[in-house]
Amino acid sequence: ALRKSAEDELNLNVEKGVPLADEALKPMVALYEKVTQNISKAEAQREAANSALSAADKNQAFVWAPDLLQTANDSFLQGITAFKQYKLETATEDWAQAKFQADQASAAAAQESQKKNAEDLMIATMKKIEQASQATVVTPDDQIVAPKPWNGQKALQAIPPAAGSPAAPAPSAAPAPSTAPAQPSASAPVSELLPKDGTTAVLAEKSRLSYLEDAKATWEQGVAQLKAKNYVLASQLFLEAQRMVDIYMTLAVDKLYTVRLIPEHRDSLWRISGYQNIYNNPFDWPKIWKRNQKLIQNPDLIYPGWQLIIPPQ
Numbered sequence: 395a396l397r398k399s400a401e402d403e404l405n406l407n408v409e410k411g412v413p414l415a416d417e418a419l420k421p422m423v424a425l426y427e428k429v430t431q432n433i434s435k436a437e438a439q440r441e442a443a444n445s446a447l448s449a450a451d452k453n454q455a456f457v458w459a460p461d462l463l464q465t466a467n468d469s470f471l472q473g474i475t476a477f478k479q480y481k482l483e484t485a486t487e488d489w490a491q492a493k494f495q496a497d498q499a500s501a502a503a504a505q506e507s508q509k510k511n512a513e514d515l516m517i518a519t520m521k522k523i524e525q526a527s528q529a530t531v532v533t534p535d536d537q538i539v540a541p542k543p544w545n546g547q548k549a550l551q552a553i554p555p556a557a558g559s560p561a562a563p564a565p566s567a568a569p570a571p572s573t574a575p576a577q578p579s580a581s582a583p584v585s586e587l588l589p590k591d592g593t594t595a596v597l598a599e600k601s602r603l604s605y606l607e608d609a610k611a612t613w614e615q616g617v618a619q620l621k622a623k624n625y626v627l628a629s630q631l632f633l634e635a636q637r638m639v640d641i642y643m644t645l646a647v648d649k650l651y652t653v654r655l656i657p658e659h660r661d662s663l664w665r666i667s668g669y670q671n672i673y674n675n676p677f678d679w680p681k682i683w684k685r686n687q688k689l690i691q692n693p694d695l696i697y698p699g700w701q702l703i704i705p706p707q
Contacts, residue, residue: 432482439489440477443470446496455499458506466495508625515632516620519613520546526606526639530650532703538650539603549614556618609638655698663693666702673707681705
């Protein structure tokens with residue numbers, strides 16, 4: 395009877411104790427779940443921050459935005475320290491800040507890189523146009539148009555930033571070709587008349603004369619977009635201007651040659667072609683004749699003072 399009474403009392407106490415134990419464990423279970431959630435949240439934020447930092451490195455933020463990248467790295471390290479101390483909310487905030495700063499560094503790096511690329515293209519295109527503007531142009535009827543040197547630096551200073559997207563460039567009117575034959579300068583050798591850059595552009599159509607002016611207009615639009623910080627559009631315009639210059643210079647020849655009067659060694663197409671500074675091969679004389687057939691009716695008969703267009707070898 396005593397044993398049964400003890401067992402009954404024990405069972406009664408167990409029945410009463412289980413609910414009490416459950417109630418006592420609930421705060422601990424809730425705390426565990428909260429800590430687990432905070433750890434997961436912090437780890438997810440850490441991964442996001444780490445990915446953002448990797449993207450910033452890929453965009454070379456260490457070159458273009460080093461201060462922003464350093465700030466992001468500092469915030470990331472602070473998050474690691476807080477996480478080790480189980481300051482999970484602080485760690486999450488630090489890593490969120492690191493991600494934000496890394497994203498800023500990436501954006502700044504991308505913009506600076508685009509700016510540098512656009513600036514390089516601007517200078518390269520400007521030099522290309524300047525070189526083309528110094529070329530002597532020969533029209534289809536073999537009239538020589540004197541070079542009109544263009545100063546890119548001077549034009550650069552006069553261009554304001556673009557207010558919006560540029561309009562398509564209007565076709566430029568082709569300048570009228572000179573009707574007078576070009577005369578050798580006083581400093582040029584009697585035997586040759588060369589442009590300053592050693593290039594003579596021969597254009598298949600008179601309308602091709604407008605390509606250089608179109609290139610200048612497109613370059614100016616690119617500069618305006620560059621000043622307005624529209625770097626991608628500026629780069630596209632500079633590349634388009636370069637293509638226009640390439641078209642303008644497609645049929646370039648090497649030089650012009652002025653036939654000389656040398657009694658003891660009379661100029662002929664054979665001898666001219668054999669000169670070292672021409673083709674260094676007399677058998678190439680038909681190239682000169684074919685290019686100058688409007689002037690040379692008989693390849694055996696050329697006259698002093700004639701200016702011959704020398705096509706590329």
